[in-house]
Amino acid sequence: MTNHLFDTFRNRMPAPGRLLMETDDGHSISYGDMLARSAQLAHALLQMGVQPGDRVAVQVEKSPEAVLLYLACVRAGAVFLPLNTAYTLAELAYFLGDAKPRLVVCDPARATEIEALAQTTGAATATLGSSGQGSLMEQASRLPSDFHDVARGPDDLCAILYTSGTTGRSKGAMLSHENLASNARVLADCWRFTADDVLIHALPVFHTHGLFVATNVALIAGARMLFERKFDPARLVSLLPRATVLMGVPTFYVRLLQQDGLNEQAASSMRLFISGSAPLLAETHKAWRERTGHAILERYGMTETNMNTSNPYDGERRAGTVGFPLPGVSLRVTDPETGDQVPQGGIGMIEVKGPNVFAGYWRMPEKTKAEFRKDGFFITGDLGLIDADFYVHIVGRGKDLIISGGYNVYPKEIESEIDALDGVAESAVIGIAHPDFGEGVTAVVVRKPGSAISAADIALAIAERLAKYKHPKQVIFVDDLPRNTMGKVQKNVLRDAYKGIYDKAG
Numbered sequence: 001m002t003n004h005l006f007d008t009f010r011n012r013m014p015a016p017g018r019l020l021m022e023t024d025d026g027h028s029i030s031y032g033d034m035l036a037r038s039a040q041l042a043h044a045l046l047q048m049g050v051q052p053g054d055r056v057a058v059q060v061e062k063s064p065e066a067v068l069l070y071l072a073c074v075r076a077g078a079v080f081l082p083l084n085t086a087y088t089l090a091e092l093a094y095f096l097g098d099a100k101p102r103l104v105v106c107d108p109a110r111a112t113e114i115e116a117l118a119q120t121t122g123a124a125t126a127t128l129g130s131s132g133q134g135s136l137m138e139q140a141s142r143l144p145s146d147f148h149d150v151a152r153g154p155d156d157l158c159a160i161l162y163t164s165g166t167t168g169r170s171k172g173a174m175l176s177h178e179n180l181a182s183n184a185r186v187l188a189d190c191w192r193f194t195a196d197d198v199l200i201h202a203l204p205v206f207h208t209h210g211l212f213v214a215t216n217v218a219l220i221a222g223a224r225m226l227f228e229r230k231f232d233p234a235r236l237v238s239l240l241p242r243a244t245v246l247m248g249v250p251t252f253y254v255r256l257l258q259q260d261g262l263n264e265q266a267a268s269s270m271r272l273f274i275s276g277s278a279p280l281l282a283e284t285h286k287a288w289r290e291r292t293g294h295a296i297l298e299r300y301g302m303t304e305t306n307m308n309t310s311n312p313y314d315g316e317r318r319a320g321t322v323g324f325p326l327p328g329v330s331l332r333v334t335d336p337e338t339g340d341q342v343p344q345g346g347i348g349m350i351e352v353k354g355p356n357v358f359a360g361y362w363r364m365p366e367k368t369k370a371e372f373r374k375d376g377f378f379i380t381g382d383l384g385l386i387d388a389d390f391y392v393h394i395v396g397r398g399k400d401l402i403i404s405g406g407y408n409v410y411p412k413e414i415e416s417e418i419d420a421l422d423g424v425a426e427s428a429v430i431g432i433a434h435p436d437f438g439e440g441v442t443a444v445v446v447r448k449p450g451s452a453i454s455a456a457d458i459a460l461a462i463a464e465r466l467a468k469y470k471h472p473k474q475v476i477f478v479d480d481l482p483r484n485t486m487g488k489v490q491k492n493v494l495r496d497a498y499k500g501i502y503d504k505a506g
Contacts, residue, residue: 003149004177005158006074008184014195014222021064021201021227024235029064031222034071039147040140041072045103047139048124052077052150054102055160057095059083059114060128061107062205062229065137067215069105069128070205074177077150078102080159081172082206084407086467089117095162096121099172099362108132154178160362161208163303163408172362173304175212182355183306184216186326191245191272191297192313193221198243202228202236202252208303209277209406214247237261241269249277249406250438253284257291267292272313276301277406278438279394285319298322300394302380303408306356309392321391329354332377333386339373342385347395350384351377400491402431404439407469411491414470417462418443423451424458428481428489429472434502442501443472444494446481474501 016032023029029037050056056078060066073080081099083092085107096104096118104118108129115125115134126136152158158180160172187193199218203210218225226239233255236246246252253275256262267273273288273296280298289295300322301307308331311323325331333348334341342348357378360368371379383396402409411429418427425446431439447453455475462471482493 001151001153003075003077003152004154004156005152005181006071006149008181009071009216009219012220012222018195018222019224020219021067021225023064023227024229027064034068036145037140038068038071038075039145040143041069041136042076042147042149043143044136044140045072045076045078047143048103048126048136050076050078050102052152053079053157055079055081055099057081057083057099057101057104057123058128059085059087059092059104059106059110059206061085062210063128064227065128066205067227069136070211070215074152074158075147075149077152077156079157082159082161082211084206084467085204086469088464088467089113090465091467093117093120094170096123098170099160105136108135152177154181155359157359159212161303171364171367174359174362175306176359178355179306179358180212180216181220182328183212183326184220186328186356187213187217187307187310188221190310190313190326191217191274193217193223193245195222197221197223197245197271199223199225200228200236200239200243200246201225202231203247203249207277207407208301208306209247209249212306213276213301231255233259234261237266240266244270245272245274246270247274247276250275250280250284251278251405251436253280253288253296254436257284257287262291264291264293267294270294272297274299276307278403280319281438282319300392302382304358305352305354305378305380308352308354308356308380311391318389318391321387321393323392324390325352325392326354326356329356330377331386331392333384336383344386345388347383347385350380350382350392350394352380353377400430402429402439402441404431404434404441405437405469409441409470414441414443414462414466414472417465418445418458421453421458421461423448423453425451426481428491428494430491430494430498432495432498432502434473437473440473440502441470442498443475444481444498445475445477446479447477476501 020031021029056073101123104123104125106114108127118125127134129135158177159175162170205211237259275296275298295317297311299310309322311317330353336349384394414429415427425448427445429443432442434440482490
């Protein structure tokens with residue numbers, strides 16, 4: 001048996017001297033460097049006691065070393081567990097307690113506090129710093145640059161990505177080697193990636209978009225990446241003449257359109273602009289075409305499924321749609337209550353099936369069973385329709401999910417923190433259309449009688465409890481929350497009531 005995912009990359013790899021990535025601080029890494037350094041890191045993982053199937057939790061800032069560590073985990077047969085760099089210690093405690101990783105890798109600045117936390121779950125810790133105590137890179141630098149990859153089959157677990165639930169308890173989506181390999185193969189083919197491509201990589205690498213879409217597709221094509229540690233609109237415009245592809249979230253495109261240097265000449269070497277992780281406004285699609293001459297290609301995916309659909313490379317990229325199911329992916333729209341398929345053009349629950357769809361939720365067999373139909377289709381929780389031309393439209397979301405700046409935000413988690421504060425009777429967190437972030441996280445709060453708790457008080461209280469992207473952009477105080485006859489809060493009424501509050505936001 002071979003190592004299924006890494007051999008998928010290796011078998012398509014260009015000559016070792018070809019560049020894999022150029023970083024924003026002037027460094028470069030070739031494909032040969034990647035093979036050697038990921039091998040050294042794989043040896044280091046084994047020295048740290050990591051065995052095949054063990055989880056390796058990683059909370060580090062974006063860097064080439066973070067990508068090399070991901071590949072080392074794949075080669076060592078470990079399960080890669082990336083964690084958002086914004087997560088607080090309180091949030092990390094849940095993930096470490098649930099996943100029980102063998103090793104936790106963090107940035108040197110957080111080593112002391114995370115080591116104390118990791119000890120409570122029995123995990124070892126290391127840093128991704130270049131030197132110093134506990135440095136995985138320093139340890140790896142003394143180890144052999146070749147490695148006999150651990151045998152892993154298509155169905156073996158490769159990664160766990162946590163996605164929060166409406167109850168506030170995060171779920172670990174288990175992704176197999178073939179889940180990731182199949183999606184990379186299909187996307188590289190559908191989007192015409194070759195070794196001649198140069199991808200601007202400005203996405204985070206703890207998220208499926210930046211890690212498994214951008215990185216895996218580049219690797220499987222033997223392409224090169226301009227590897228940016230953060231999104232800087234002015235710098236990205238300056239990089240366009242050196243690149244051929246950009247993958248981004250809608251916020252990228254909104255902010256790039258604010259740059260004076262963005263025009264057809266700047267984008268003349270580009271062949272493809274891709275958007276995902278949140279809905280792209282039709283007006284952004286139109287403005288982009290007018291400024292650059294390019295139609296943005298929008299696609300649709302989830303943490304649990306990788307990518308499901310894509311607008312066509314050749315043919316009309318229709319604004320407001322996410323295109324057609326990818327090859328090998330089956331997609332249907334069903335009645336949320338009965339599970340019966342709705343007629344074409346009817347709105348219902350999107351369900352998908354294919355080699356891209358995850359194996360289930362970590363240590364949650366009942367939840368896994370509830371999210372799959374008996375015939376193997378996964379219930380996405382997204383509402384959509386298939387139009388007369390067979391384009392898929394996402395028209396809404398069940399479960400009140402908010403997508404802000406490309407990140408999934410689950411209201412119940414924030415409501416639980418706010419409701420626990422003295423002076424708060426209850427709260428409802430909703431997403432309101434925002435010109436920059438897609439949706440702005442908004443808290444509607446009912447004070448207890450006599451309470452004078454303010455928006456600033458709430459912001460201060462949750463600052464250390466929740467990642468910054470989950471913080472409400474506005475807190476609105478009301479006397480009562482609207483409810484239906486069953487007593488359920490009517491969030492649709494709240495969204496309608498406050499739908500214009502961010503119209504003038506920057």
